[in-house]
Amino acid sequence: MNHPTAETFHENARVALADEQLRGALRNATSLFGERRLSAARSLNNWEGLRSQAREIKDKVLLNLDTYLEQFVCQAEARGARVHWARDAHEANEVICRLANERRARVVVKSKSMTTEEIHLNDSLEAAGLQVIETDLGEYIIQLAGEAPSHIIVPAIHKTKKQIAELFTARLGIQPTDDVAKLTSTARTILRDRFAAADVGVSGVNFGIAETGTICILENEGNIRLTTSLPSLHIAVMGIEKLLPRFADLDVFLKLLPRSGTGQRLTTYQSLITGTKRRPGDEGPDELHIVLLDNGRSRMLAHPVTRQSLACIRCGACLNACPVYQQIGGHAYGSVYPGPIGAVITPQLSGLARTSQLPYASSLCGACREVCPVKIDIPRLLLHLRSEITQSHERGSDAKGIRSKAERIAFRLWTTVMTRPWLYGMSASVARAMQRLIVRQGRIGKLSKSAARFVPQLGAWTAERDLRPLDTISFRQHWRSELRKAR
Amino acid sequence: MNHGEANRQARQTILRSIRDHLAASTATDTIYNEIKLNDHVAWSGDESGAKATNTYSLVDLFRESLEAVDGHCIVVESEAEAVQALRGIISDLRETPLRARRIALSDAPLVQQLVSQLDLDFEDVSVVKDAGHMFSYDVGITSAQKAIAETGTLVLDSNSERHRLASLLPPVHIAIIDASQICLTLGEALAHIHQDDGELSATITFITGPSRTADIELTLAIGVHGPQRLYVIVNL
Numbered sequence: 001m002n003h004p005t006a007e008t009f010h011e012n013a014r015v016a017l018a019d020e021q022l023r024g025a026l027r028n029a030t031s032l033f034g035e036r037r038l039s040a041a042r043s044l045n046n047w048e049g050l051r052s053q054a055r056e057i058k059d060k061v062l063l064n065l066d067t068y069l070e071q072f073v074c075q076a077e078a079r080g081a082r083v084h085w086a087r088d089a090h091e092a093n094e095v096i097c098r099l100a101n102e103r104r105a106r107v108v109v110k111s112k113s114m115t116t117e118e119i120h121l122n123d124s125l126e127a128a129g130l131q132v133i134e135t136d137l138g139e140y141i142i143q144l145a146g147e148a149p150s151h152i153i154v155p156a157i158h159k160t161k162k163q164i165a166e167l168f169t170a171r172l173g174i175q176p177t178d179d180v181a182k183l184t185s186t187a188r189t190i191l192r193d194r195f196a197a198a199d200v201g202v203s204g205v206n207f208g209i210a211e212t213g214t215i216c217i218l219e220n221e222g223n224i225r226l227t228t229s230l231p232s233l234h235i236a237v238m239g240i241e242k243l244l245p246r247f248a249d250l251d252v253f254l255k256l257l258p259r260s261g262t263g264q265r266l267t268t269y270q271s272l273i274t275g276t277k278r279r280p281g282d283e284g285p286d287e288l289h290i291v292l293l294d295n296g297r298s299r300m301l302a303h304p305v306t307r308q309s310l311a312c313i314r315c316g317a318c319l320n321a322c323p324v325y326q327q328i329g330g331h332a333y334g335s336v337y338p339g340p341i342g343a344v345i346t347p348q349l350s351g352l353a354r355t356s357q358l359p360y361a362s363s364l365c366g367a368c369r370e371v372c373p374v375k376i377d378i379p380r381l382l383l384h385l386r387s388e389i390t391q392s393h394e395r396g397s398d399a400k401g402i403r404s405k406a407e408r409i410a411f412r413l414w415t416t417v418m419t420r421p422w423l424y425g426m427s428a429s430v431a432r433a434m435q436r437l438i439v440r441q442g443r444i445g446k447l448s449k450s451a452a453r454f455v456p457q458l459g460a461w462t463a464e465r466d467l468r469p470l471d472t473i474s475f476r477q478h479w480r481s482e483l484r485k486a487r
Numbered sequence: 488m489n490h491g492e493a494n495r496q497a498r499q500t501i502l503r504s505i506r507d508h509l510a511a512s513t514a515t516d517t518i519y520n521e522i523k524l525n526d527h528v529a530w531s532g533d534e535s536g537a538k539a540t541n542t543y544s545l546v547d548l549f550r551e552s553l554e555a556v557d558g559h560c561i562v563v564e565s566e567a568e569a570v571q572a573l574r575g576i577i578s579d580l581r582e583t584p585l586r587a588r589r590i591a592l593s594d595a596p597l598v599q600q601l602v603s604q605l606d607l608d609f610e611d612v613s614v615v616k617d618a619g620h621m622f623s624y625d626v627g628i629t630s631a632q633k634a635i636a637e638t639g640t641l642v643l644d645s646n647s648e649r650h651r652l653a654s655l656l657p658p659v660h661i662a663i664i665d666a667s668q669i670c671l672t673l674g675e676a677l678a679h680i681h682q683d684d685g686e687l688s689a690t691i692t693f694i695t696g697p698s699r700t701a702d703i704e705l706t707l708a709i710g711v712h713g714p715q716r717l718y719v720i721v722n723l
Contacts (some may be wrong), residue, residue: 066505077579080690086495098490129517137711138702154702161704184700184708196622212687222698222713225655229690230618240501247681251674261702266554266673269713270693272680279688283618283651295723298504302511439543 003148005334007344009357012332022158026329029157030320036263037317037371038465043265044255054252055375058311061210062301068210068243068291075213080473081288088295089119095291096121096202096235097128103233105130105199109191111224113204113294114152114314115237117336118349121202133194135223137187145169148332150338152316157463158329191223196465201227201285205238206313207253208290213248214274215290217268218257225269226456234285236273240295241310253281253313257372260315275419296349309345311374317370318378333358340368344381352389360386425476432470439469493634543638545669546721552639556696557709559718564664565722569663570604572720576661576708577607577626585626585658585716591615593629593650602628620651627653627714628661631694634674634719636668640695641719642676647686654694660714662694666723 004012016022041047061068073083086092100108108130110116122143123138125132134143138155142148145167149155158165161178169176174186203224207216215236217224226416228234244253250272258264277284284310300306319325319339330338335346335355343362347355359382360369417423444458444467452459461467550560561572562704580587588610602612615621631648633642641662645651654660670676680691698713709715 025704030706063509064492065509066502069502069505079687084494085501087500092498100621117513136713137700138700141702153707157705159703161706164703175630180703182704184711192622196619213683221711222699222702223657223711225651225692226712229651229655240505247687248674249675251677254673264629264639266695268694268695268697268699271693272687273689274687274691278646281616282645283649284690285647292501294501294504298501298508301505301508301590301659304512306493307512389589426512 004331004332006017006355006358009332009334009361012334013328013361018333019076021160022329023146023327025157025160026230026326028110029151029154029386030326033153033261033263033316033320034371037260037320038257038263040263040265044259050252050256051373051375053340054256055374057244057249057252058374061245062241062307062310065240065243065298068095069240071210072243072263073292074199075211075288076215076275077213079213081213081275081290084289084291085096086260086291086293086295089293091289092119092237092293092295093121093124096237097124097130099201099233099235099289100125100130101128101413103199105233106326107117107194107198108132108200108202108312109195109198109223109227109231110134110139110228111201111219112139112155113202113237114336115204115239116202117149118178119237119293119295121480123238123365130200133191133198135191135195135227136219137223138185140187140191141167143170148331148336151319152314152330154339158331172473180369181368193229195226198231200233200235201229201231202235202237203227205242205252205290206245206257207237207244208238209245209250210243212274214247214272216250216254218269219271219274220262220264221267223267228286232286233289234273235289235291238341239295257313257457257462258314260313260317260373300348303384305377305380306348308376309341309348311376312341313374314341314347315373315465316370317373321367321371322367323363330409333361340378340382344378344385347385352392356389359389401466425474428470428474432472432474435469442469443467499648510533512639529683544579545671546666546723547670548636548671549634549639549719549721551694552635552637553601553629553717553719554639556639557699558639558696560719561628562721564722566601569701569720569722570601571624573601573628573663574605574607576718577605580626580716588660589624589626591621591624591627591653591657593627593653595630595648595650597630597716598628601663615653615691621652621656624657624665626659627655628663629654629658631662631664633676633679634664635673635693635723636669636671638673638695640673640693642680643692644680644688645690645692651690651692654692655713658710658714659716659718660697661718661720663720665723672680 008210029107076083085097108125122132133347134140141156141164151157161180164183165178168174168183168186203217204216206218277289297310300309318341323342325339333344337345343358344444347358362382364379366379417427444462446458447462546562553560563569563572576588590609590612592602592614594614630648631641632644632647643650681687697709697717698711699716700708700711
């Protein structure tokens with residue numbers, strides 16, 4: 001299956017924009033989640049306070065990350081868990097495959113985890129000869145289809161039930177149906193069988209508690225409980241930034257995460273797992289292994305602006321709020337993490353060279369910052385990354401900068417004009433006179449080919465949308481005449 | 488190089504990388520100094536919009552919250568009534584494809600005691616020891632260690648009761664709790680679970696309603712992997 005990459009973001013976006021079905025699905029999903037998030041946030045009278053509190057807790061964790069990690073590891077291992085440190089995706093995959101192979105495992109059940117997507121764990125496990133089954137319904141659907149998730153919370157948001165029914169008919173041999181309950185129960189039956197056969201359960205982690213060595217995982221379906229209860233080996237893959245200092249801190253984050261993600265007060269299940277079972281006859285796996293993944297995260301600590309990317313709790317609220325994501329969906333970003341948070345995390349994780357279009361996939365409107373439960377200033381991060389791209393371009397590195405010579409001249413001209421009021425006034429008068437050539441019915445529509453060639457920037461803008469012309473009277477003229485009237 | 492050595496090396500590299508990068512940030516960092524000084528992060532108590540308890544009982548709030556997430560709540564005033572409620576639920580289930588003939592029990596004495604008073608025919612009523620066998624049961628009956636009124640949540644503690652799979656694998660989960668186990672907020676429940684000197688259980692599970700998904704066209708489907716019905720009997 002050919003997945004689009006971040007390098008071709010503009011083409012990906014154009015393809016997505018032409019896909020009416022996708023855009024309809026995105027419209028439904030993002031507006032529904034947006035409304036639910038808002039009403040869930042309003043059900044608490046201290047939402048803003050909670051956000052600040054959450055951010056404070058996360059800042060504290062990140063600034064003392066080494067200490068909290070060591071505390072977490074010490075506590076988890078004291079209760080029977082084994083912890084593995086992985087500097088990168090390769091090391092993480094190697095550990096997980098080795099653990100599975102050492103136990104002669106054949107079937108691995110997985111619950112939804114962005115971190116395992118990030119390291120492409122499934123490919124490694126399959127290459128090691130294991131059968132890997134995604135058990136979250138949405139992930140299962142896209143695994144059957146050989147696709148990638150397009151939304152953090154609803155991975156198969158881009159597919160209609162008709163497409164899913166066809167997929168199930170083709171791959172699972174069921175009678176065609178468009179009944180969602182039937183499709184769901186089909187998946188339940190098939191996955192139950194896999195759960196019964198599974199030797200290894202692989203999960204992600206939402207929060208790790210330094211104080212107690214606990215991992216906390218949230219879900220609605222119950223597949224995470226099955227994944228972490230039935231197989232004799234449970235492997236939890238966790239980014240090093242997922243820690244909270246104290247058990248009581250969960251109070252803040254369990255209020256914020258479900259409300260921001262799906263608009264629920266709580267998701268159906270929270271599993272709080274602290275070490276292995278205490279008595280041999282107890283229910284649950286015999287072994288718990290936690291894989292701590294760096295994979296570029298510690299680098300982000302080096303600057304307060306980039307560091308805040310590590311506060312992210314993967315709720316997906318910024319995706320739903322983003323006017324760019326709302327139109328193009330997750331696949332166009334060509335990266336595991338889509339949307340505004342993806343546009344800042346991906347370039348930092350995998351380098352700017354092949355992801356330099358992503359920080360520009362934003363109008364900097366600030367909606368993402370407004371909804372972020374941990375107050376990440378994503379627009380600021382986007383600007384930070386843009387400036388890095390520009391600088392590396394000027395240094396002649398291979399990252400594709402966008403500051404062409406013409407653009408630099410244009411900005412110098414702009415500075416000259418904007419810092420001299422008389423010149424500004426004069427230029428505005430000229431522009432006002434000139435625009436008469438292209439204003440039609442009070443707006444500047446698509447330019448003719450020759451005009452577009454004459455002013456290419458304006459041509460590019462008006463190719464997709466109208467431009468509002470300058471008012472016929474300038475603000476300063478207004479001001480003067482109003483003052484005169486007042487006298 | 489053996490795996491233990493490789494793990495130690497990875498650990499050292501990661502911790503060093505964290506320390507170096509944090510050190511690099513101090514020059515430009517205003518938050519850094521604030522937080523380092525203010526070691527204990529400010530903590531405001533729970534101020535959620537839950538209704539005041541004096542005008543609104545915890546049980547009523549629990550029921551309302553549970554019903555809002557498609558769970559069923561039956562409030563009873565005695566053990567005899569609890570048995571009756573249990574019989575009612577099972578008899579009703581027998582009118583549906585859910586059968587309710589094979590019943591998996593947790594090892595809580597209360598559960599055993601109530602179930603022993605049911606005068607109904609079953610194919611099987613037992614505490615299931617083997618996880619593999621649990622797949623064939625129709626109903627799981629358990630207790631819970633705590634409940635949260637403002638969210639309609641059950642809190643299951645794996646060290647206190649064997650109910651991890653009985654509450655998960657059968658299509659129906661019935662939980663029997665005492666009204667005194669209900670607390671108002673999530674924060675209270677967390678504080679109760681983790682007292683200062685106490686050890687945490689291996690697994691604590693919060694359950695809020697039946698299993699659900701909206702992964703296909705955002706259409707709600709109940710009972711995808713976990714139970715499709717959740718009944719909670721609250722004994723006053």
